[in-house]
Amino acid sequence: MFKKNKNNIRIGELETPHGIIKTPFFMPIATKGAVKTISTRDLESLGAQILLSNTYHLMLRPGEELIKQAGGLHKFMNWNKPILTDSGGYQVFSLCKMRELDSEGVAFQSPIDGAKHLLTPERAIQIQLDLGSDIVMVLDECTPYPCEKDYAEKSLELTTDWAKRCKKYFDENNDKGTNPRAKLFGIVQGSVYPDLRKKSLEQLLEIGFDGYAVGGFSVGEPREKTYEILKDLMPLMPDDKPRYFMGAGQPEEIVQYVKLGFDMFDCVLPTRNARHGTLYVWAGDDLDKDFYKKIIITNEQYREDFEPIDSNCTCEACQNYSKAYLRHLFMAEEPLAHRLATLHNLRFYLDLMAKLRK
């Protein structure tokens, strides 16, 4: 299923009910059932293989019942390729001020209408099955950084217990869901403690999942720490299962983690940066050093720059418009600015993954 290419990079294929995805791959983020400013038709043109959607956002609005009624998220948003859904845990912990955590689950109030919700492992899976996700993620507690070891240890106990409950509920209900034969992924936690990370992975392996994600990084800890921990953890990962680094990252991080043996990535950076006028531009072919730069298009230096962002780029922005025009759109707060920049940055990230797969 996975083999090393001549650059010693793990390449392979991941089968899902909505088709095969070539690994390693990047998932554009369709938080609320749409990538910001971009349609599913655009995403097909860009060659995106899979999207990531957020359980937390969709359960609150429009609600998973409505999406189930529409025939599932694929039909609702008209996207016929795979979708991965997160479990909602990360958002509950990072976005909700009013929440109470116990072994049963996490209770929280909707910031939209104040309604009370209880997200349990079972409910997290039920929602994702109703949405018809292709890759379902277990509910976990994503520990903050810094995190005392005592807390990390206790949290890991909960996370492992929840992983078991998720697996049980998933196994009992997957074939009754909107999208039978969905896959279930476990999530390794344990903060920055190598022994806890190892323990977490071992416990998940014992439960048995279709793929293994690493969560709880990219939350403010030093990059070197993450790298060290993962370097030691990777040999314990089964070779025949996909490995997902959650929430990363900058292009050079993705390269680094692909080289460590990760297959799957998601990150808001290309789309969020685009909306703030930060654009990724290729600067070289050697993915080991300085292969790109970031430009801030609103800078005065681009005022009279009538060249495209990147003359080799095939995105709609680079094929049609100059930096001066794009800068003008940003300065004038024209909504087209966000769209063109998003198309460009996603093109960059998807091209990066294609280069890695080559």
Place this chain on the structure above:
Amino acid sequence: MFKKNKNNIRIGELETPHGIIKTPFFMPIATKGAVKTISTRDLESLGAQILLSNTYHLMLRPGEELIKQAGGLHKFMNWNKPILTDSGGYQVFSLCKMRELDSEGVAFQSPIDGAKHLLTPERAIQIQLDLGSDIVMVLDECTPYPCEKDYAEKSLELTTDWAKRCKKYFDENNDKGTNPRAKLFGIVQGSVYPDLRKKSLEQLLEIGFDGYAVGGFSVGEPREKTYEILKDLMPLMPDDKPRYFMGAGQPEEIVQYVKLGFDMFDCVLPTRNARHGTLYVWAGDDLDKDFYKKIIITNEQYREDFEPIDSNCTCEACQNYSKAYLRHLFMAEEPLAHRLATLHNLRFYLDLMAKLRK
């Protein structure tokens, strides 16, 4: 150049340096050099024949010098079909609080940076020639509604004097502009006073323009009043010159004015309404009555409506998404909502014009 079709509608062709436009036509509004949420590639796919851009907005930001340096507005925004530019007068009068009007021109402060500007007839033409507009509009004073006859009369004197100065400056400088062989249109003013309107047109005819616009309507006066005045004015319009009703309007108004003999229209309604979730839907073939309805997509009634906005419509929204999905995008404040709605409403307006031309 213009002839009546079997439905007694004036159809014809308008030649410009950037190609021939079939009349009657509607101009999507690219205020600051972009139609909101929509690229020029999108506008080509939609079959838009011409765009309207705003002199006032572009002179303030990014400034006509930059656009001239880019090779003109067509190159700057990558649109190779015709562009009409307004003169900036309407925006100075409606958007600027700090302004002083005298016979020389209108002085105002930029709301962006407080810089002082003087818009004279000569300057309004110079900017439009620098932008490289295909259809240049004279600087006029757009009277408000209601407007005392005394004021309307005095204002008309100024407008006619400015029209003469515009024509003189245009004739002396057009061939030195970014887009030689541009056309210059006069603008009939005179508020709601039939004799002033008639006088205005006669004075403009004496000066001689490539086309005649009617301005100062759609500013709050009763529709019936506008219609009455225009019905009497139309026979005085030369048959061989294009006629432009500025700033209208709702679909039934456009039908009405096309039947009166107008050839050209512009309006923010389809694009602005789109961004507020108001969508135009065909309801019948008879353009004389109830041929469309407006739906407010955020209404609860569309929550579970999994049908497209209009199953006969060829726009990206109708071809791919349901009303329920579109409603969700609006409720969740997803920027894609504005784009899909804009594509739909422009499709409606452009289809309406195509039906009128048939």
